[in-house]
Amino acid sequence: MLALKHRQARGTFNWQTIVLFLSVIGPGIITANVDNDAGGITAYSLAGAQFGRAFLWTLIPITVALVIVQEMSARMGAVTGKGFSDLIRERFGVRWTFYILLALFFANLGNTCAEFSGVAASLEIFGVSKYVSVPLVAAFVWWLVVKGSYKRVEKIFLVACLFYVTYVISGVMAASHWAPVLKATVTPTWSFKSDYIGMLIGVIGTTIAPWMQFYIQSSVVDKRIQAKDYWLTRWDVVIGCFVTDIVAFFIIVACAETIFPHGIAVNTAKDAALALKPLAGQWASALFAYGLFNASVFAASILPLSTAYSICEGMGWESGVDHTFQEAPMFYGIYTGLIGLGAALVLIPNAPLIGIMYWSQVANGILLPFILIFMLLLVNRKRLMGEYVNGPVLNVVSWALTAFLIVITVALVVTTLFPSLLGAH
Amino acid sequence: MSVFVSYLRRAPVRDHAGRRIGVVKDLVVHQGATLPEIEGVVVKRPRDLIYIPFQELEEVERGDVRLRLDEERLRPSPPPEDQLFLLRDLLDAQVVDTTGAKVVRVNDIVLTTKGDHLLVSGLDIGPWGLMRRMGWARLFAGLVRILGLKVPEGIVSWDNVAPFDKDPSMVQLTVAQDKLVRMHPADLAEIIEEMGHQQRQRLYEGLSDAQLADLIEESDPDMQTSILTELEPERAADVLEEMEPDEAADVLQDLPDAEAEALIELMTPDEAAEVRQLLTYEEDTAGAMMTTSYLSVSDDWTVQQAVDWFRVQEPDVEIMAYFYLTDKAGKLSGVVSVRRILLAQPTVRMQDLSPPVLYSANADSSSREVTELISRYNLTALPVEDAHGKLVGVISVHDVLDRLLEPDEE
Numbered sequence: 001m002l003a004l005k006h007r008q009a010r011g012t013f014n015w016q017t018i019v020l021f022l023s024v025i026g027p028g029i030i031t032a033n034v035d036n037d038a039g040g041i042t043a044y045s046l047a048g049a050q051f052g053r054a055f056l057w058t059l060i061p062i063t064v065a066l067v068i069v070q071e072m073s074a075r076m077g078a079v080t081g082k083g084f085s086d087l088i089r090e091r092f093g094v095r096w097t098f099y100i101l102l103a104l105f106f107a108n109l110g111n112t113c114a115e116f117s118g119v120a121a122s123l124e125i126f127g128v129s130k131y132v133s134v135p136l137v138a139a140f141v142w143w144l145v146v147k148g149s150y151k152r153v154e155k156i157f158l159v160a161c162l163f164y165v166t167y168v169i170s171g172v173m174a175a176s177h178w179a180p181v182l183k184a185t186v187t188p189t190w191s192f193k194s195d196y197i198g199m200l201i202g203v204i205g206t207t208i209a210p211w212m213q214f215y216i217q218s219s220v221v222d223k224r225i226q227a228k229d230y231w232l233t234r235w236d237v238v239i240g241c242f243v244t245d246i247v248a249f250f251i252i253v254a255c256a257e258t259i260f261p262h263g264i265a266v267n268t269a270k271d272a273a274l275a276l277k278p279l280a281g282q283w284a285s286a287l288f289a290y291g292l293f294n295a296s297v298f299a300a301s302i303l304p305l306s307t308a309y310s311i312c313e314g315m316g317w318e319s320g321v322d323h324t325f326q327e328a329p330m331f332y333g334i335y336t337g338l339i340g341l342g343a344a345l346v347l348i349p350n351a352p353l354i355g356i357m358y359w360s361q362v363a364n365g366i367l368l369p370f371i372l373i374f375m376l377l378l379v380n381r382k383r384l385m386g387e388y389v390n391g392p393v394l395n396v397v398s399w400a401l402t403a404f405l406i407v408i409t410v411a412l413v414v415t416t417l418f419p420s421l422l423g424a425h
Numbered sequence: 426m427s428v429f430v431s432y433l434r435r436a437p438v439r440d441h442a443g444r445r446i447g448v449v450k451d452l453v454v455h456q457g458a459t460l461p462e463i464e465g466v467v468v469k470r471p472r473d474l475i476y477i478p479f480q481e482l483e484e485v486e487r488g489d490v491r492l493r494l495d496e497e498r499l500r501p502s503p504p505p506e507d508q509l510f511l512l513r514d515l516l517d518a519q520v521v522d523t524t525g526a527k528v529v530r531v532n533d534i535v536l537t538t539k540g541d542h543l544l545v546s547g548l549d550i551g552p553w554g555l556m557r558r559m560g561w562a563r564l565f566a567g568l569v570r571i572l573g574l575k576v577p578e579g580i581v582s583w584d585n586v587a588p589f590d591k592d593p594s595m596v597q598l599t600v601a602q603d604k605l606v607r608m609h610p611a612d613l614a615e616i617i618e619e620m621g622h623q624q625r626q627r628l629y630e631g632l633s634d635a636q637l638a639d640l641i642e643e644s645d646p647d648m649q650t651s652i653l654t655e656l657e658p659e660r661a662a663d664v665l666e667e668m669e670p671d672e673a674a675d676v677l678q679d680l681p682d683a684e685a686e687a688l689i690e691l692m693t694p695d696e697a698a699e700v701r702q703l704l705t706y707e708e709d710t711a712g713a714m715m716t717t718s719y720l721s722v723s724d725d726w727t728v729q730q731a732v733d734w735f736r737v738q739e740p741d742v743e744i745m746a747y748f749y750l751t752d753k754a755g756k757l758s759g760v761v762s763v764r765r766i767l768l769a770q771p772t773v774r775m776q777d778l779s780p781p782v783l784y785s786a787n788a789d790s791s792s793r794e795v796t797e798l799i800s801r802y803n804l805t806a807l808p809v810e811d812a813h814g815k816l817v818g819v820i821s822v823h824d825v826l827d828r829l830l831e832p833d834e835e
Contacts (some may be wrong), residue, residue, distance in 0.1 A: 315555070
């Protein structure tokens with residue numbers, strides 16, 4: 001881990017360090033868990049169901065990339081005490097900020113929409129109509145955050161994320177032979193088939209998403225983590241990234257062992273739930289629904305709020321749930337708008353849901369290169385970061401990574417806009 | 426005449442003969458007598474950056490800067506270091522609007538000519554500035570007219586803003602410090618929530634120990650511990666000494682034991698002992714709520730003795746409205762309001778002024794009991810005794826209010 005080399009004098013791991021660690025822990029791990037949201041679970045399930053073990057190897061480079069990107073964001077938060085949109089505004093001016101935040105709004109509107117689709121899909125397994133579940137959950141999420149009780153509930157969400165352990169167990173039970181699984185994990189394979197590349201782009205896109213950079217930096221700032229304690233936050237980030245990808249690994253393994261061999265096409269949440277059969281038997285659907293529901297509601301509580309914060313901070317509008325609607329109209333407007341629109345779009349009969357996902361995917365894709373480039377420019381700015389700028393090795397790696405991700409996202413955007421291109425190969 | 430900085434940014438710079446030599450890259454200011462004053466312009470020429478002092482400028486207008494001299498006669502110098510650059514350091518920075526006690530962003534900067542000088546007179550923090558920067562000023566103006574909206578101007582004068590540095594490691598805006606320091610601690614407590622830790626650190630340097638103590642008392646519990654850990658331990662101990670002992674104990678309670686103990690060690694022995702004593706009371710008891718900062722005199726004193734004692738000692742305590750009376754053993758034996766003392770004859774014994782019924786709480790009574798007692802009997806302060814009836818502290822109605830308003834987190 002290149003990022004882990006640091007000149008900061010660090011304490012030895014004694015009892016006090018552990019107490020300190022517990023006080024800074026959170027941003028990395030929460031971001032990681034929200035990363036495995038409805039979109040994440042879907043992408044990994046499909047990857048395993050359609051391609052078996054072929055995608056396992058990608059998780060190692062993805063983890064490295066995720067650590068590098070998240071670490072820089074967290075570091076900027078700890079050193080500057082400012083959010084990412086603050087830094088973009090102060091360095092690149094109001095125009096860049098406006099268009100980036102506009103793209104962030106649309107990208108996250110799509111993501112919020114995806115979370116509400118997750119809510120709808122999971123509760124439909126229990127026979128609850130989406131016309132009941134989605135408005136109720138939307139109202140609940142809105143109320144939860146505006147009434148300021150979110151912080152308490154966050155712990156419940158985190159505990160509920162232990163659900164992912166079921167994938168681990170299910171994967172372990174399903175995989176009779178581990179040698180081929182492990183071999184597939186360390187053996188890169190490649191295919192130029194259009195559906196393979198499409199899936200690769202999808203998996204990377206859902207794992208490294210623009211909102212995470214905004215979110216992790218703000219939460220580091222919120223926790224008032226200082227540069228001197230930053231080396232502990234770095235562990236939080238690393239652990240978080242590994243958790244994300246270990247879960248992804250077992251989702252893929254479980255699906256690869258249970259669904260892939262039978263050649264079942266995964267079209268609904270019920271199909272994806274088959275992956276939990278080795279563990280849960282007939283309860284697999286219920287368990288899957290519960291996990292998907294938790295992931296969706298967790299992400300739906302975080303995404304709109306963090307978007308509203310980022311936009312208001314960058315534009316210089318009052319923000320925060322401790323203000324009244326009159327004091328912070330833009331903040332509440334954006335927040336309520338995201339939840340309201342996100343939920344409504346799922347419910348409109350014959351809604352252009354696919355269209356929304358599609359444009360959100362495009363917005364995410366367009367945004368990511370800018371985010372990464374701005375991030376690298378900022379993190380290397382000596383005036384801003386002082387001694388905490390990137391080292392030369394990390395810079396080479398991270399610029400190369402950025403270039404690669406740009407190629408991937410350009411490919412994503414192009415194939416989303418012109419699907420026939422990939423098919424023509 | 427006033428001009429917005431957004432109109433000068435990238436504006437063409439022409440020499441005396443009207444030949445274009447470059448564009449405005451930035452404006453350099455220095456602190457004038459009252460307002461920051463433009464000292465010169467950084468001009469971006471095709472190949473290099475040059476600095477032109479303000480005296481060399483003949484005209485500064487919207488979208489146009491004209492020099493006194495021809496380009497050949499300029500003596501170009503490199504841009505100065507360590508100066509405040511308007512675009513680089515101030516435009517888009519966060520500022521505190523000290524009148525509204527809120528943190529906003531600089532959308533535009535207003536420059537005003539005064540005699541031969543060009544001064545920074547105000548900052549645009551409103552929607553007009555935003556629209557001007559986006560290049561949508563006309564569109565917005567038209568929209569506002571059609572819809573018949575009232576959009577406030579959003580310009581605050583330089584006297585009422587305190588900007589934050591964009592690059593916290595570079596100290597530039599020292600002026601801002603004074604304005605923040607003059608704010609009410611309760612307003613400042615809200616502002617620091619939105620500051621980065623380096624900005625807070627700088628603010629601490631500008632505040633006296635007493636001001637810092639006030640700031641901590643006005644802050645949320647989370648922020649209180651953050652402030653203490655952000656301070657150097659010696660300074661933190663000094664600030665704790667300035668705080669009311671009960672407040673200090675409350676804050677220390679939220680710190681990890683080892684850190685709290687380390688800070689108490691650094692305090693003066695008297696204050697440390699008092700805080701230690703307060704820390705022994707369980708949370709949510711009268712002992713944890715009470716203050717030890719009150720007036721107490723012997724019950725056999727006369728009014729004259731009490732008044733003389735007060736004049737000599739000039740005690741500055743939290744509970745100033747009552748004199749608490751204690752007997753030889755230090756047990757609570759009465760209470761006299763300042764009003765009664767002012768009305769009483771100097772020769773009357775204090776004990777005789779005390780009301781017949783005396784309400785008090787025990788140090789381990791629950792905060793609920795205390796609240797009920799204070800509310801039922803309309804008290805403004807309630808004395809607290811230990812298990813042996815000794816007077817150990819007083820709970821004011823403010824302490825109860827704080828308790829009731831505290832967010833019930835965890």
